[in-house]
Amino acid sequence: MRKFLLGAILLSMTGLASAVTVEDLTSTSSWMPATDSVPSCDIPATITFKKNGKLNSEPGCNSLFGDYVIGDNDKLEFVNMGMTRKLCAKQYMDLEASFTDLLNKTKFAKKDGKYLILFDADKKEIGRLEPERSGSCS
Template sequence: MKYITTIIVAFFLASCGAHMKNKQSINTSMNKKWELSAFGENKTSSNRPIYLDLSENGKVSGFVGCNRLMGTYVIESDNQIAFSQLGTTRMACGAKEMELEGQLLQLLSGTNSFTIENGKLNLSNGQSSAIFYEMSDNKIVNKYWKLTTLMGKEVEMADNQEREQYFILKSDHTITGFAGCNHFNGSYKLEEGNRIRFNENLAVTMKACLDGNNNESAFLKVFKMADNYTINGDVLKLNVGRRAPLAVFEAVYF
């Protein structure tokens, strides 16, 4: 009887040890910055990266669209997580930013499960979900790059132009931007040696701006031609081979 009891105790301790080891492994994979990519199948768009920073001590912080976030979280099992004591700063932003922030906060408040696979975190509350990617620390990613020079010539905004021409690279390897009349999006790939490749089939809206910016096609062509980049502080150059830069950009911070 004593022998059987010893076996049961040993089995129980081994199970607890395996569970704790598995939980530590989960914590390690969770403890990083996660950039929001999509709600379900719908991609998100923002001029600043929306992210969660899950620390080792059970604290969560980040940026949720307009305000900074703070709170706590606990991993309750292999795939269960709960956020609590969530709070934000009190900044007011545009309707689009506030709507996105409200959706994310509502999701986090009810989140009860998660999965991590191939650098992607999925949080779910049973009815909706959000997808996050490991936040890139590459200097070219997660910055608002405003076009300043195109094919060697300084650019100026047309009188009726909606906004400056720009692009943003996100951690999920997607690109979004504004070409002067139309918005565009697509994908990109970074390689060693400051090599960069953009998907040649960028998706571009079909707005007609007859009296607007007349260099839109030239700007979009940059992303078809560029194969490398140079970056010096807040100045970025997209190049092809070793020729003069196709375009020069300046980082803008909000």
């Protein structure tokens, strides 16, 4: 009995994060990098997942598109990816490079509350996304 209770306690302590599903990914119109503050009028990098396995993203300057595949053991793969090749101001290109690098490194994902937690191949957390929010333009 004691081993059972200890196992149940340890299982409950593993966190509320759960395997990501298509419903999780498509539950919001777009995802953006999680921040502690409300974004300014600048448009954040976003990614939108469709129920049919397609995705599109506005990572800063260009448009990113492709497919995603949810696999076993929290696997999340981005495949058949493409991107337009416009040149924009440095700050938008830097934002884009940072966001696309995050997506390129993502190999696993879990849902935890409102957050989509992204992990690299070693299952180390590399970023969090949250539902897109509007900034204030005052």
